[in-house]
Amino acid sequence: GQNIDQPTEMTATEGAIVQINCTYQTSGFNGLFWYQQHAGEAPTFLSYNVLDGLEEKGRFSSFLSRSKGYSYLLLKELQMKDSASYLCAGMDSNYQLIWGAGTKLIIKP
């Protein structure tokens, strides 16, 4: 079956770095997405990886290893506004998204 696994909750300190991991099993693979969702709000797109390696976008970076079925989202210089849930989603061979349950990131001062 198809499955996305990510930790339920993580805690980090303001100014620090945190890595949110995601492992995926999909029927075929057409990319891995990360979305951010603040409480009570809509998910918003953060990153897309389809090739192995690291994609950097300002304070956020996303990594993909297709051979390991693994991705991570790296957040640097954490700010209080980064407190949110981070959703990992894999795209299968039919271009359908398989979503993880999300990782709730709590930032402490």
Place this chain on the structure above:
Amino acid sequence: IAGITQAPTSQILAAGRRMTLRCTQDMRHNAMYWYRQDLGLGLRLIHYSNTAGTTGKGEVPDGYSVSRANTDDFPLTLASAVPSQTSVYFCASSDSGPGANVLTFGAGSRLTVL
């Protein structure tokens, strides 16, 4: 402001009642989607439409129906609501074509069925 508008924002209704959640986008995206989000679970696709005039079933379509009469509107109807349909519903859209189908989401509709 370009984006997706959902209505209502929140609704409580009695089991057995009919309910339509409205979704309108102004980005001229061809593809539209309805998801439900429940605590502890990932977003689950209910129905989708790749272009006006066509619809398809997602992962959890039972008890729901959709229509796509034009590019902008994609309403979701619960013919006879049941308590298990209590959830937050998100409408989303994307440009057509395979590949990096980045989704733009509406603000969500919180539905409680009693």
